[in-house]
Amino acid sequence: MRSVPRVAVVLALVAVALLLSAGPAAAHVTTVAYADLTAAGPTDVRVEFDLQYELLSASAAKAQGDPALFADAIGHPGQGAEDQVLADHAAAIIAYTTARFHVAVDGGSECLPHADGPAAFHSRDATDYARFAVHYACDAGHGGGFVVRSALFPDSEGMVTDTKTIVTYALGGRSGSAALDAADPQFSTAQPWTERFAEFFLLGAEHLLTGIDHILFLLALIISSRRLRDVVFAATCFTVAHSITFLLAALGFVHIGANVVEPAIALSIAAVAGWHLWEERLRRAARRRGEPAPPPSRQAALLRLGIVFGFGLIHGLGFATALKIEEPWSWTLLWSLLVFNLGIEAVQLSVILVVFPPLLLLRRRMPRTATALGVVVTAVVLLFGLLWFAMRALGLPGTP
Secondary structure: OOOOOHHHHHHHHHHHHHHHHHOHHHOOOOOEEEEEEEEEOOOEEEEEEEEEHHHHHHHHHHHOOOHHHHHHHHHOOOOOOHHHHHHHOHHHHHHHHHHHEEEEEOOOOEOEEEEOOOOEEEEEOOEEEEEEEEEEEOOOOOOOOEEEEEOOOOHHHOOOOOOEEEEEEEEOOEEEEEEEOOOOOEEEOOOOHHHHHHHHHHHHHHHHHHOHHHHHHHHHHHHOOOOHHHHHHHHHHHHHHHHHHHHHHHOOOOOOOHHHHHHHHHHHHHHHHHHHHHHHHHHHHHHHOOOOOOOOOHHHHHHHHHHHHHHHHHHHHHHHHHOOOOOOOOHHHHHHHHHHHHHHHHHHHHHHHHHHHHHHHHHHHOHHHHHHHHHHHHHHHHHHHHHHHHHHHHOOOOOO
């Protein structure tokens, strides 16, 4: 058995170090909050919140000094008693929310909040949520422009990281949506639509960049491609497939829980990596017999594209569940989601342009090193895919 070239070993160790440094918490650690703003009379605003039930309960209990809320909702929860828990601790929940979510007249004073009806417990994409409304009383003469600021579930609370607040609004003849987080905590309903879409574009780009599992899938796809045409066709199939399921989920036609989608994504990573290792095994066996490596057949190429397309459908559901999409919203929001998808595609194309040309050059000038490097890195990807599949299937904590 020939030894692996030293350069390949060094490069592979660097790749492993990068993967390990990313850590399990590098992806899928965000929570998503929802706020739907509508007009309440000629000057006021009604905000319907939809927040994760346990997270809201734990955060409000800690911030408002209400340990009974934590005990009732999380410590010793009663099946079917969630609505009563929300009613009993409504003051703490409203106080927590309104201290972190503000509505103000654009260029004027802040609107004064007060509760608007009881809260309701429900399930949203296999996650428990609490839906309740707050009435914000605003000054007259503002012309329909409002500034919205969200600091819900900040990193400093230690509960979750990088909260995304998806805001939709229909106020003063203006409608649209925005994605707020710690980096961009506020927006004005009077801002241009291009700025709102830019926020969703960056949100999509960030999701792929911080999603180490999606990056590994793409890396395995690139390494397993022998020609530029192969990686372009595969990336196109992947793009078309995940765009289909992403939009179907946004329109409410598809609903599959994260407990199914996330293990399937991890399994897809392992499958693509395993495919490459199997092909390399066949090439190596041919070289041992003194035969040229078998060229990829048309049937094998079509089968590979079919597999990539199928896994793309799964990844599209993963992108959708990252925003907990489960219902048809306004057309404006759907356009925002398309822009979110464009952000994903921009990063995907950038990764291909950065990784594939150097890999192609290495294969031409140092074929043994390129082969060994591809095998080692792909084996690491396979290991991570199988490990994450097992962790996600079992629901173990700390899983990316």
